[in-house]
Amino acid sequence: MQKTYEEINEKIRRGEAVVVTAEEVIDIVAEKGMEKAAREIDVVTTGTFGPMCSSGAFINFGHSRPRIKMKKVWLNGVEAYSGIAAVDAYIGAAQLPETDPENKVFPGRFTYGGGHVIQDLVAGKDIHLEAIAYGTDCYPNKKVDTVITINDLNEAYLFNPRNAYQNYNCAVNLGDRTLYTYMGILKPNMGNASYSSAGQLSPLMNDPYYKTIGLGTRIFLGGGIGYVTWNGTQHHPNVPRGENGVPLTPAGTLAVIGDLKQMNPYWLVGLSYIGYGATIAVGIGIPIPILNEEILYYTTVKDEDIYCPVVDYFEGYPYGKAIDLGKVNYRDLKSGRVTINGRQVITTPQSSYPRARKIAQTLKEWIQKGTFELTCPVAGIPSAEANIEFKSIPDRSPNGITIKR
Amino acid sequence: MRDKIVCYFSAAQSEQPIIHLLVKNYDLVINILKADINPQKEGYLVVELEGERNKYNEGVDFLKSLGVIVEPLSETVVWQSEICIQCGACASFCPTEALAIDRETMEVSFDNAKCVVCGMCLECCPTRAIQLYFEIKEAVR
Numbered sequence: 001m002q003k004t005y006e007e008i009n010e011k012i013r014r015g016e017a018v019v020v021t022a023e024e025v026i027d028i029v030a031e032k033g034m035e036k037a038a039r040e041i042d043v044v045t046t047g048t049f050g051p052m053c054s055s056g057a058f059i060n061f062g063h064s065r066p067r068i069k070m071k072k073v074w075l076n077g078v079e080a081y082s083g084i085a086a087v088d089a090y091i092g093a094a095q096l097p098e099t100d101p102e103n104k105v106f107p108g109r110f111t112y113g114g115g116h117v118i119q120d121l122v123a124g125k126d127i128h129l130e131a132i133a134y135g136t137d138c139y140p141n142k143k144v145d146t147v148i149t150i151n152d153l154n155e156a157y158l159f160n161p162r163n164a165y166q167n168y169n170c171a172v173n174l175g176d177r178t179l180y181t182y183m184g185i186l187k188p189n190m191g192n193a194s195y196s197s198a199g200q201l202s203p204l205m206n207d208p209y210y211k212t213i214g215l216g217t218r219i220f221l222g223g224g225i226g227y228v229t230w231n232g233t234q235h236h237p238n239v240p241r242g243e244n245g246v247p248l249t250p251a252g253t254l255a256v257i258g259d260l261k262q263m264n265p266y267w268l269v270g271l272s273y274i275g276y277g278a279t280i281a282v283g284i285g286i287p288i289p290i291l292n293e294e295i296l297y298y299t300t301v302k303d304e305d306i307y308c309p310v311v312d313y314f315e316g317y318p319y320g321k322a323i324d325l326g327k328v329n330y331r332d333l334k335s336g337r338v339t340i341n342g343r344q345v346i347t348t349p350q351s352s353y354p355r356a357r358k359i360a361q362t363l364k365e366w367i368q369k370g371t372f373e374l375t376c377p378v379a380g381i382p383s384a385e386a387n388i389e390f391k392s393i394p395d396r397s398p399n400g401i402t403i404k405r
Numbered sequence: 406m407r408d409k410i411v412c413y414f415s416a417a418q419s420e421q422p423i424i425h426l427l428v429k430n431y432d433l434v435i436n437i438l439k440a441d442i443n444p445q446k447e448g449y450l451v452v453e454l455e456g457e458r459n460k461y462n463e464g465v466d467f468l469k470s471l472g473v474i475v476e477p478l479s480e481t482v483v484w485q486s487e488i489c490i491q492c493g494a495c496a497s498f499c500p501t502e503a504l505a506i507d508r509e510t511m512e513v514s515f516d517n518a519k520c521v522v523c524g525m526c527l528e529c530c531p532t533r534a535i536q537l538y539f540e541i542k543e544a545v546r
Contacts, residue, residue, distance in 0.1 A: 050492070184531070185528060185529045269532060271532060272531055272532075272533060273531055274529070279531075281492075281531075281532075334508065334511065335508060336508065346497045348494050348498070349492055349494060351492060352490045352491045353493075354491040354511050354512050
């Protein structure tokens, strides 16, 4: 049995496509068998909603009169990168206002940052725009100080360099003091175990070899429509995998894009991690076309069959110290307790499973209504056979080296 | 002993260095949790007082002798469901299961009756959906 994207889209247009979520498909296949289910089911929808720091938005403000070549620009006091064309900028989710006290009084609160700016923009709120410039013949203006909303912008599109991580660490603290991390608060002496994945609903867990997800895949992004543009940064597909093909460590990632003007603040939420920083929770849902039985098989993955490594964030993660704490599965993580080194540990979720479920459901409804058709990727992203080396910053002394430029 | 209290000031009382006197004369450790005091106006102060029992009581009596109204603090934790993204991080820090996850739906709920206002959830909530409210009365003249 083999279906094409066009055949599935034809059924979507006729309103006849059979669409189920990555949760629902598990029982359906258990009941009907792989072969029958593969013939009947056209699309399986996935979803994830969690903190994704490598997110941000490109903005074109339009020109002031006289025109300006922005040297520095701030939105509600949060700097956006303006080292691109005159009135273009990129606001990153993890950027903080220069006035933020950061961790000077530990642990810092990080009440407002780039992620909050993006949420406020999408919500249509007033945003304080400030910019400075040195002035040129073509761009004489040196200062902008005004109030804008998203409707005043020419373009505002989300462009997230790394989202939808395929699996992630389960974080614990083997130290004797509380840690404040991007995985939340970690209590000393392994007082809790924090995890961040939608597990069986997560997009890349359901297409572990990226056989359908590639460049140009149309997706649910931030409540609107977006596209996969590339593999994400730190994409590392050639890691150990289980028999079901699912990586046993953090692995694949996606770069995604979409028009911010059609997104929704419910699905792009600014976050403040105490002692760590500001970021954003992004909602992503990816439809998986059931082209054949193999593709369907991957979507039937269950939480109990997805394992992630337990990593110490006292010394293991920050200092790269190898400490083997074994693996845990997402069924146990979601139950509220896991066993690590023979000890029961309370689990702390960071990713919202109810919202991941809602995304998969919403995407399913869009496809059923015929308002969302699938796209065939124009190119694939590197998969398990890739030979990608996971690099670190080299430790070299710049002294005595002449760097030509 | 250690306790949290709310002090209500009249306009005249707000001119006096009350905190200074509490520290100097009664040897109390004072942590100001919230304050709204303005010159020439009535106001309130939410403080945590810590010290030896007799000194503590003398300090409170001193406040009362000045005409400051002293009452125990009642705090309430408020969970704003419309801000909450249902990640569930708070539930693992809540010692009384006031914040709890339904393991079927993975949804978070809050039962105010079980809450002991320990404040752990305030720190671990990344959306700041949980807030601590002090119950403050209209200040008296």
